[in-house]
Amino acid sequence: MDLDVQENGKAEEVRSSEASFVTCAETECGEFGSSLTNHISSVETVSQEGVSAELCGLEGSAEIPGNASPATVQETAASHLESAGGADGHPESVSDSASVEDAPDDSGEFVVTVLARGKLEEQGVGVKGSSSPLAEAAAQGVPSSHRDEDVTSESWRQHRKHVFVLSEAGKPIYSRYGSEEALSSTMGVMMALVSFVQSGDNIIRSVYSDEHRVVFMQQGPLVLVSVSTSRQSEQQLRSELLYVYNQIVSMLTQASITRIFEHKKNYDLRRLLAGSEKILDGLLDLVDSDPSFLLSAVHCLPLSSSLRDSLSQILQKAITPNLVFSILIAKNQLLTIVQEKMVIDDARLDPADLHLLLNLIGASSAFQAGEIWTPICLPSFNPDCYFYAYISYLDPPDCTVCLLLLSTDKEAFYAVAECKRKIEEAMQAQNALSAIAKAQSYSVSQVGVSDLRHFMYKPFDVPDNHRQLTQFTSPEMEAPYSTGDERMRLLDLYRDMHSRIHSPSRPLKLIYHVAERETLLAWVTSKFELYTCFSPLVTKVCAINAITKLLRWIKKEEDRLFIRYPPKYSTTPNPSKSSRKGGSDQQDTTDNGYPS
Amino acid sequence: MRKPDVKVVILGDMNVGKTSLLHRYTERRFKDTISTVGGAFFLKQWGPYNISIWDTAGREQFHGLGSMYCRGASAVILTYDVTNWQSLSELEQRFLSLTDTAHPDCIYAIVGNKADLTDACAHLVEMDDGHMSEDIQDTPHHPASTTSTSSVLLHKQVDRMDALALYWRILRYKGLEENASPAAERMCFETSAKTGYNVDFLFETLFEMVLPSILKKRNEGDASTVDLEHSTETKRTKAGCCR
Structure with missing residues (x-):
């Protein structure tokens, strides 16, 4: 088989996943083998017409030398001529590409699962139409249903957007729908695609079919794949995958992911992520339904500037050493955010990090009476180290107003919890909760x-x-x-x-x-x-x-x-200085905050 | 502000029902929970005393925080799932070492949850116990209605004897005398957060047992101290009961 030759240096895992894939292709895909053949031929005809957007990834990589089409497969270092067939130059690569095309039984099978699924979904698209988002929204109410889905069923294939995460060794880590175990062969195919293209010093970026876009992204030892009928641009899908990756990093840190896979290439990352699927599920639902992600911006709850200022002041006064961010959230929207002075000088909180935090809060709200203390990494801020997040609702049992305090000190729980008491008291004194409850989005x-x-x-x-x-x-x-x-x-x-x-x-x-x-x-x-x-x-x-x-x-x-002037505080150990500084900042804010 | 008098920590593998157990005890009902993130802190008013309870995440991801949650704890509830042998062995392999930071007087309870899946009796809510009466509203207590909860009982993978044996191993690990520590029979529980079986009994028993340390601490004037680590050291010098 071509791929074995070309993957000379690749780890054995790939070959084993190939093997498991081949069996899968026979069993799982047997029923729609005919549609696959149709599909492949359709790809060929389309690509012969030179419509670059319809190139299939595998053949795309092979055809690039002749076609010079826009980079469905992006080359890294080597030129087109060298890339497809290794370092042997043009003629070789042509014969290679020919062999790929001539041997659809082998190489075709690699795309079988991805493309055949694509084909099937294409066939079902008329029935499905725009009804799927509603169906998905309805399904959201039923917990754990996605995990139990039958991955061979038609409904599984018809999801609007699939997202898969796998390790470089082809081990499944996450699938948005269905269980990862059931999909291990499918993920093996994906990894095979990735490494096949990689073996030619190329990077697979996307596969376009009539109805589907398959976008690949490699981040360190993880490979993320989005299979979508949503007609979103490749760029958008890629940024969504980056959110997924960052949410994983937020739980484990990039450094530890790298370390784990350096230590053991075929490590099963699900061991560490077990229980976090809901967080990723929630993220993907948000990504589909909340334009914040599209715009990479944060949505604030509209609030009179006087109320927002007084909330900020409450947060500014409740500080403890090593506290770096105090964030107040209502109805999943930002009320106010106060940052440590030093932090704000060299970096700032990225909207993407805040989205991840909001999603974490949304996904962990099941038991809302307690005060949560958890390590969390903010990947855009620093992908390699943890903050410690204190999360508590200020209005139980309604649980709409949430306080989030981020500290750099693992042991600071009791000190940070004390800040919450202060904030709670101050808010009670000003009757702030009822004022917040009245705040709402506008028409x-x-x-x-x-x-x-x-x-x-x-x-x-x-x-x-x-x-x-x-x-x-x-x-x-x-x-x-x-x-x-x-x-x-x-x-x-x-x-x-x-x-x-x-x-x-x-x-x-x-x-x-x-x-x-x-x-x-x-x-x-x-x-x-x-x-x-x-x-x-x-x-x-x-x-x-x-x-x-x-x-x-x-x-x-x-x-x-909007939050026009995000206030700051200083938690460096000099209380008199810090309170003075905080006060003067606030003064600035109010002065500038009201343009006449 | 209410200051916690004593600290109780719930440990155990993921999905054994730690959050559900606590939820059953504090909220009197069972509902679907989602995987705990990090640890959740609760302050439970128990008579005149404030008991802080740490409900920890069982996920390996949060393992690093375990010893922080356990620091100065007076009671540790090691939870496993009676239908899952692995969850019991995880207690010894992964969670026992986290308790090194606990208070030297710390007591250990071994709790097998999800007993309703394996034992018909766990479907019954104890009627003679006043604490349990609230459970009646939402829990079937006629044997006939057990069929509605679960008609087929699962195989019980962890026997009570296994739990007792683990308890003795823990005492040995901690270097505690068997006769100076609470008897294994008292410290091994089988519960069901779903039906409420034994849940109140578990928490009430433990709270009764940590009462002496609460009183001792109050007498020492440590009651206002939130820093449990600090009180640990005070205790060690004054009490000197262990080793």
Whole structure:
């Protein structure tokens, strides 16, 4: 078999996973063997037409020399000519590619599971349509259902987006749907694909089929794969995979993952991640439903600036040595965040890290009466070391207002818990909880622009921008986007606009897009990024006027919509100094916070 | 603010039901929990005393924190799953060493949870016990209704004798005299967080047993100290009961 020759240096695990795959191909894929053949031929014809987007990964790698198509398979060091067939030059690589094509029984089988699944899903796509997000949303209510799914079933194949994580040795680590054990052969195939392309000094990036995008990402010893029908751009899918990787890092740290696999290449990482599947499941559900991830920005709960300031002051006063972040969250949105002075100077909290924290809180809220103390790594901040997070709800039994305190000291639980008492007392004295309970997201009708249905606004011109958390604001999704299906449809439209705005080959500044049931306008300037959704009958002039009004409204409301001046505190051991400093900062904040 | 008088730690492999046990005891009901992250701290008011309970994560990922949770503990509840032999052996292999930081007077309980899966009697809620009466509302207590909970009993992998043997090994590991320590028969429990079987009995028994250390600590004027490590050292010099 070709692959054995080409994988000369590869570890034996790969070959064994190959073997297990071949059996899988016979058993699991036997029933749709015919559709596979169809599929492969379809890929061939398409690629003969030179439509690069339809290249299949394997054949793509082989055809690149002749085709010079955009990099579905990205080369690393070697040129195209050398890459496909090793270091033997062009003629060799041609014959190699020919052998790949001539031997679909062998090499084809490597793509069998991925592509055959793709094929089947394509066939089922008419039935499935847009109903799957709703079905998935419904399924979310049933815990552990995803794990028990039958991976040979049709419904498994029809999921909108699969995500797999495996180790370089091909060992399954995580699958969004179905159990990893049942999928070990499928993951073996994926790893084989990765290492096959790798053996030619290439990196497999994606496989495109009619309905599916398969995106590969390698991060250290982990390989992440997304199989999606969502029509999202490869870039977006890749950034989602990065979130998954970072969530794993947040639990284990990058250093320890590297160390583990250096020590033992075929280590079963599930041993360490067991029990964390729900956190990853929750993350992927959030990624699909929450635009924060798309925009890499944090969504704040709108709050009068006076209330936000007084909450910040409460947090500023409750400090203990080694405390670095105090974060107050309500309804899964940020209320306020206060950072240690020293920390803010050399780094800042990345929105991505905050998303991971929010997801962790959401996923661990089952037993809310207690005070949680857990190590957590913030990968964008420092992927190699842990913070210790104190998580406690301030309003049991409702559990909507959550306090998150991050310390660098493992032993600081009791000191940090004491900070919570202080915060609790101060909030009680100011009756802050009931004020927070009244805070809620706003309706687009408050903007007072007819035809405007929804928008997402991400400012860049925030004061002190380089040190501040990137934020965005967005109203509630209201009718006609009140059902899960419709919401997902709008988000998909936004994702599409986003991918076109941020297209690496042809970035755009402004898109006016008349869709079937709505009209969208996306606009990026040096000061903001804006996505708007209008009723379908709006005219271009109308839309532009509306946006002018919207921008004016946001400017007027920005103190309520955003955290304008994130306060700081100093927990260095000099209480008098620190309180003075904190006070003066706060003074600055209030002075600048109210532009006249 | 209420200061904890004494510290109790629940240890054990993942999925043996540590959080459920505590939830059953504090909230009087059983519900699906999700895997604990790190450790969760609870303050339980028990009569005039405040007992802090650490519900720890069983996942290997959080192993490093174990000794921190155990520091100065007066009671450690080592939990296993009666239908899973491995969960018992994990106690000895992984969790016992974490208790090195516990208080020298620390008592150890071995608790086999999920007894409702293997023993018909665990379906019954003890009626004569006043503490258990609350369970009646949501728990079937007629033998007939056991079929609704689980018609087929699973094979019990861990015998009570295995738990007793582990307890004796723990005493030996700790260098404790068998006759100076609580009897194994008293310290090995089989519980069901699902039906509430033996759960109150477990916690109440343990709290009764740590009562002397609470009183001793209060007398020493340590009651206001949150730092249990510090009180440990005080005790060691004053009491000098161990080794």
